[in-house]
Amino acid sequence: MDFVLWVSRVMHVVSAVVWMGGLIFMNAVLNPVLRHQGDMPSSKALSLYRRFFPFLWSSLWTMLVTGTFMALLSPRFLGFDLSTTWGQLLAAKTGLFVLLLIVSWQAVAVVRRIEAFMESDARQAEAWNRTFETLVRRSIVLGIASFLCAAGMAVA
Numbered sequence: 001m002d003f004v005l006w007v008s009r010v011m012h013v014v015s016a017v018v019w020m021g022g023l024i025f026m027n028a029v030l031n032p033v034l035r036h037q038g039d040m041p042s043s044k045a046l047s048l049y050r051r052f053f054p055f056l057w058s059s060l061w062t063m064l065v066t067g068t069f070m071a072l073l074s075p076r077f078l079g080f081d082l083s084t085t086w087g088q089l090l091a092a093k094t095g096l097f098v099l100l101l102i103v104s105w106q107a108v109a110v111v112r113r114i115e116a117f118m119e120s121d122a123r124q125a126e127a128w129n130r131t132f133e134t135l136v137r138r139s140i141v142l143g144i145a146s147f148l149c150a151a152g153m154a155v156a
């Protein structure tokens with residue numbers, strides 16, 4: 001069982017790094033370069049976002065499955081009894097995860113909107129692209145808060 005827990009922790013952390021790393025790269029490198037080169041919104045930008053979405057969903061689902069597995073097997077998991085710091089941080093992280101799912105779902109829907117307006121209304125496409133950039137930043141903030149909860153759980 002130790003091996004399974006070890007693999008779960010590795011998959012959990014790697015998924016968090018792939019997901020968070022991808023979003024930070026998108027926000028700090030990709031989008032500024034695309035915007036500077038006048039390629040936002042563009043079909044190139046949309047292809048790059050769509051290429052990232054399978055990584056986003058596979059990371060999020062892997063984090064959910066491995067996190068639930070680690071929680072259920074942890075002697076510190078007391079169900080809905082949140083009397084311990086570890087339990088409170090796990091609950092907070094689970095809540096953040098639900099928010100992350102919602103923001104990720106919104107981001108996918110917004111990319112469809114950008115696509116819909118690309119040919120017909122450049123101003124609308126630009127407005128939805130700005131919304132997408134805001135959702136990426138919002139995900140990063142939620143992700144940092146999740147990492148802080150994880151670090152707190154490790155020392156609780």
Ligand code: HEM
Pocket residue numbers: 009012013016020063064066067068070071072074090093094096097143144146147150151153154
């Ligand atoms: C429903 C969602 C989640 C659940 C149920 C969950 C659950 C857990 C559990 C039980 C552990 C082990 C804690 C321990 O051994 O004391 C853990 C570790 C960790 N979690 Fe999550 N987690 C979730 C989401 C996330 C998210 C969204 C992130 C980051 C973006 C994250 C990052 C981490 C990290 C980095 C660790 C490793 C900490 C260490 O090894 O010290 N988790 N998680």
